[in-house]
Amino acid sequence: MRVLIASVAGCAVLGGVLTLLPWGPSGTRAAPPAPGAQALAAVTTGVTAALPDLALLIDEHETHLRTHPKDARAWAVLGAAYVEQGRRTADPANYPKAENALRASLRVRERNAEALDGMAALANARRDFHAARTWGEAALKVDRKRWTTYPLLIEAQTGMGDYRAAKRTLDRLLKLRSGPAVQARAAALYRDRGWREDAAAALSDAAAATGAPAERAAYLERAGQLAWERGDLEVALRHFQEAVRLDPDQRAALAGQGRTLAALGRSTEALNAYRAALAKQPRPEYALELGELYESLGLGQAARVQYDLLRERAARAAAGGVDEELVLGLYEADHGDTEMAVRRLRVEWRRQPGIPVADALGWALHRAGEDKEALKFARRATDRQKGGGVRSALYAYHRGMIERSLELAGPARRHLEEALRINPHFSPTRVPLAQAALEELGEPSVQDVPDMDAKPRRK
Template sequence: MESQEEAPRRRRGGWRVLVAAVAGCAVLGGVLVLVPWGPGGSRAPEPAPGAQALAAVTTGVAAALPDLAVLIDEREAHLRTHPKDAGAWAVLGAAYVEQGRRTSDPANFPKAEKALRTSLRVREKNAEALDGMAALANARRDFRAARNWSEAALKVDRGRWTTYPQLIDAHTGLGDYKAAKRALDRLLELRSGPAVRAWAAGVYRDRGWREDAAAALSDAAAAAEAPAERAAYLERGGQLAWERGDLEVALRHFQEAVRLDPDQRAALAGQGRALASLGRTTEALNAYRAAFAKQPDPRYALELGELYESLGLGQAARVQYDLLRERAARGAAGGVDEELVLGRFEADHGDAESAVRRLRAEWRRQPGIAVADALGWALHRSGKDKEALKFARRATDRAKGGGVRSALYSYHLGMIERGLEMPGAARRHLREALRINPRFSPTRVPLAEEALEELGEPSLEDVPDMDAKPRGR
């Protein structure tokens, strides 16, 4: 049980449909709709697109892609005649980071780095540019560099609240969840508002406080003014709902996010994920294809390939896996660390030994929970179950940061325990995976169900013993 000092502790009763019960929104027929704000149903005039994007990138929230393009054009035009404007270079770099993140186009990241380093040359003690470098490092999954850049920014300005979200992401990627919580506590002391609530939600989710995470995201989405920002919080709320198996709720959140911001491709991929889990396969395929066409993230290619595989469409799956490799290579050329997704892919669909090599190196660089889970599974797939168990347990051990309620992590742990002839533990964790989300994967759910059938019901002697020594490989 969490101590009072660790807890947020703002318990809410059950999952709330995001934004539905707050001012400015209504629910009609189960669909979220926005209603006018302010006296007489009027709203203040919205700022110009460039100004909207400027407000977004300088506070670390999602910006609409057309607005980002306007901001980039404005800053580039300004810098042609004012090349010593360090602040403008920092904004340009941050805008390129956001554009690269939103489009999964790694070509934006070298441009971002050039602009940010120019800003630092013009003015060395420059917290804005240091913040931008931290955001760039996080986008590239270089969490050690992100931590270093964040700490450098805080040396310049200890009260700079926008640095703490970057530090939270960096600590999380490095597996230092206590440090991430400390950074969040400091952020909450400095600032309030929708962006801060959304960052808090991420920390709560990682600690297993799913109701707190859902409530924080609901508040963030209700308070966000820009459609792109609100859509980003709805997408994250949809992902939370999907993780706990609330598939219809997840689908509504994803659909509303796309309605608010048609460029919210993560929500479109989320629709594919939810639709596939609901058995609406044709719609799921269309959603995934549309998401990948506009935001060719290797993770989407992996999910779409596995969906094809579950349908017996091996050739179509192989096309997606080839696209995954291609996009990962392009990401690496832009400085993005794609070893985690490549390791996951190789473990299940390629060379398991290659996956182990990749993920061992990744673990040395940044030992987060996602890497622990992936490395444990790769070791299992390569026949090293005893070592695999150590990593799979770490990924699910709350004392070591593994508080995430993940059906996939529980499935991996259960299958590894099955290979080690630990039937009681295997049965418990496989059932847990299906309780967390009964439709968490089109390829893995049938395997979990088959394994449970083979394991059968527990005998009187089959008493759970977490300290039992594994047998087998």
């Protein structure tokens, strides 16, 4: 199903940033909020803020706090702004600054929901979902009706693999609040449960309802990712391009362009998009994707440069308290030390057993030759009853290849075909492998085809 870009009647309100501007006495609209005020409204409601506005907000609050060090709210806002700046730039040096500011706020006023929210957001940004859940629950003890806490708690619960709790939290959020930020949070959970149409509709409504360019660009980037995941390349590319037009600092959308252009065979443009994304947002996963694109083009040396950069950036992130074990495990499984991949991902699974970790650990075990155990994790990653409802071509591919190694021809064929059906372009390196594996497996045998006329056995 194609992502629908529909208009929404009226204008949803999200804090100060989305409120309709009042008319002045002369019949003209009042002046828009100053950039610092726009960023303040964004960071205090948990939505994406423009980077120049964020820099101004940080400067204003640092200046204010030099003479007003007992202003708990100003410390909380400064900490939240640092978290957002770190998230948007992938610069982990922002996170210790954020933690210092948020803890200063809590020292001034202990029962401080704004600072507790900030700590939850910081922990999520660092991929420490256990800590994020703890901070989010503490914030709700201070103010049960504080709606901005609920999206943070949903993200933490999802990262911990507690999908039922995330659904309950979303239900409570929807009773408290509506608007673009809530619709986007709901879309993420719908996507994880495999409800693509619902996710696309929620993102469409969110993008249509907000007038803030950076926020709208963030929702369009997510809509582009949804379109990419189902192999709708032209729609994905349009969403990514519009996101970058609205907010040139939307580097996730640039990486999305690289991913989509590569699938369309426009390799030079794809390489340029990835390089631009990495220049301003050096996330290790972008380096991994770019390295694999180079590999698919037969440029092994260029790929190795990216893999070296991946390790360097992951080490820098770790110095800022960021957990990059998932991407490092995936890298090691496919391009490095498979035993190291298993060790890393076993630890990660014990810490926060979400679906992406289940898939990665299963794949690492397969690469290390432990196929029977690998299949247990691959099944978990694709088991709707345990939260694995997301329709992921990569997860289906991993499961199919593991089943092939175990000589389970029928299931292997079904899952490899499913991977190519979900997204025929999901990976420049893995798609050819899936196609070759299917050719080797051949057509299904009589034993692989269920007898639809057979009567079920009585128990």
